[in-house]
Amino acid sequence: MPAQPSDAAERARVDEIRADFARFARDYANLPLYRAICLGLADDSEAAALLLDAQPGQARPVLLLAALHDLVLRRPDLPAARWYASVVGPEGVASGDPWPDVRATIRANRDDLRRTIATRRTQTNEVNRAVYVAVGLALASRDVPSRPALLVELGASAGLLLAVDRYRVELHRRGVALVVGDPASPVVCHGEDRSPGPLPDLALPRIIGRVGLDLAPVDLGDETAVRWLEACLWPDVPGRVERFRAALAMVRADPPTLRAGDMVDDLAATVEQALARTGSSDGSAGHLLVFSSWALTYVRRERRAELAARLAQVAGSFAAVSWVTAEPLGCVPGLPVPKAGALAADSTVLGARRWRHGREVPAEVWGTCHPHGEWIALGRAALGGIR
Ligand SMILES: C[S@@+](CC[C@H](N)C(=O)[O-])C[C@H]1O[C@@H](n2cnc3c(N)ncnc32)[C@H](O)[C@@H]1O
Known part of the structure; x- marks a missing residue:
């Protein structure tokens, strides 16, 4: 039959x-x-x-x-x-x-x-991405180093990257490690520095509040959800599970605020909540430091431009607003685009759009990196030029 x-x-x-x-x-x-x-x-x-x-x-x-x-x-x-x-x-x-x-x-x-x-659906929160997140946050704060930073992550998953300054982030070059973050941290993230030139100063600002926004945030108190996050890691990548567990232990003891919602529709309310957490309703002295890592890419293209417009709206309430992005090539509206063909298809492009005293300053692309922070290459030469 x-x-x-x-x-x-x-x-x-x-x-x-x-x-x-x-x-x-x-x-x-x-x-x-x-x-x-x-x-x-x-x-x-x-x-x-x-x-x-x-x-x-x-x-x-x-x-x-x-x-x-x-x-x-x-x-x-x-x-x-x-x-x-x-x-x-x-x-x-x-x-x-x-x-x-x-x-x-x-x-x-x-x-x-x-x-x-x-x-289930696979879910990630890759701790070693702290390598490029640390670099991006430091570069975005260079012109406002002493302004306290209010950290907001869009697409935060379990919020492990919101603790970036509490990790020891090592950038290795010819046997020497430049350390960003907390040198004594039990959570060690590392990447190779493949920048054609020397790295600029990379100091993280003082962080006074941390809030993550995600469509489906992972509650660090939920054993089943946390085990699934771990299960989505590949067990034969050396050190990856151990790093995840160390970060988990640290962040669980003092977790960031996580909010369920859409990064476009719920952005303004999240910023307000982040501000309220600092005990102030006035951000005029502070630096709103928003970042997204492999999250904007899941948002429809036309909605991405809307996100930038909403950030421009809140920019009037802060001395400085930065939106640091570590996303695939061509994903972030308004960011200069590196020349096609110069980068590997899975490259993560690190850059930022920034507003100072309510006005947008020119967007910058700083470099490219491995999607899990295994290497980073800063500078125009690393990007093969800008289109
Ligand atoms: C690949 S994970 C990356 C997580 C984390 N940023 C990292 O780099 O490890 C993407 C995250 O974005 C979230 N996400 C996707 N679309 C979103 C949206 N429209 N609003 C908020 N979060 C979203 C997903 O739920 C998921 O947690």
């Missing part, structure tokens, strides 16, 4: 999913665990089909990988757990081929994985 059309469509969809896993294994061949799992899934229709239950637009390899990671974080007794550095520690990871254990774990926990896949 010929297959039902829906069966044929489903099989074709599973074939696409398997091809996505094969591509992931090729693209991330340097990740031993995730490469082996993805090669296994590329060859296992039954396991790959779990992604059919994902919400629309979410059936990506990273969702199944995160669901599995979440499962072993909850159930360290499962056979797959011994392959995860996040569960057994980097020294305890088994050697050989993880796929037989992972396949057995998937088969025995299909319903559990299906539930996670059907209800």
Whole structure:
């Protein structure tokens, strides 16, 4: 009997999913665990089909990988757990081929994985992005170094980047590290400085308040939500999970205010709330330091311009307003655009729009960086010129 059309469509969809896993294994061949799992899934229709239950637009390899990671974080007794550095520690990871254990774990926990896949979306709050956030905030404050800064993050997730000044941020160049932030911090972020010229002075301003705005903020008191955030990290990137856990411990003890809302519609109310938190309703002496990192890119293009207009509206209430952005190429309206072709496709462009005493000053693009802060390159030469 010929297959039902829906069966044929489903099989074709599973074939696409398997091809996505094969591509992931090729693209991330340097990740031993995730490469082996993805090669296994590329060859296992039954396991790959779990992604059919994902919400629309979410059936990506990273969702199944995160669901599995979440499962072993909850159930360290499962056979797959011994392959995860996040569960057994980097020294305890088994050697050989993880796929037989992972396949057995998937088969025995299909319903559990299906539930996670059907209800979750991947979520990030990458602590090492503090490398470029620290640089951006320091550069935006250069002309107003002594004004106390009120920090507002748009698309803050769990708000871990709002503690940027409490981390030790190291910028490495030829064996020497320039340190920004708190040198004694247990949270260490690092990136390579690939700037063609010397770095400018990078001093962070004094921060007097921190508020994060997100469509779906992650409550640091919610164990399940925090575990999911951790599960979305890739366990075989050395140091990434450890850094996340250290930041979590620090930020939980003194968390920023997180607000649920849209970064365009709720911007003004968030700024007001941030100001009220400082015990003042008057920002005329302060620096409103707004930043977004890999968040504006999720907002529709026409809404992005509206965000800039709303910032211009609040600019009249502060001595200084800066909007520091670390977003993909061409994402931020009003920012000069580096010459096409000069940058890697996944480059993050660091720049800012700024208002001083209510008037906008020329926008600046400072450089480019790795999307997780693994390197940074400042200066026009690093951008290949401006269009
Ligand atoms: C990729 S995460 C980046 C999180 C964090 N900025 C970082 O760099 O680690 C993007 C975040 O933006 C949030 N987001 C997307 N659209 C938004 C909007 N219109 N308003 C507020 N937050 C939004 C998402 O919920 C998510 O937490």
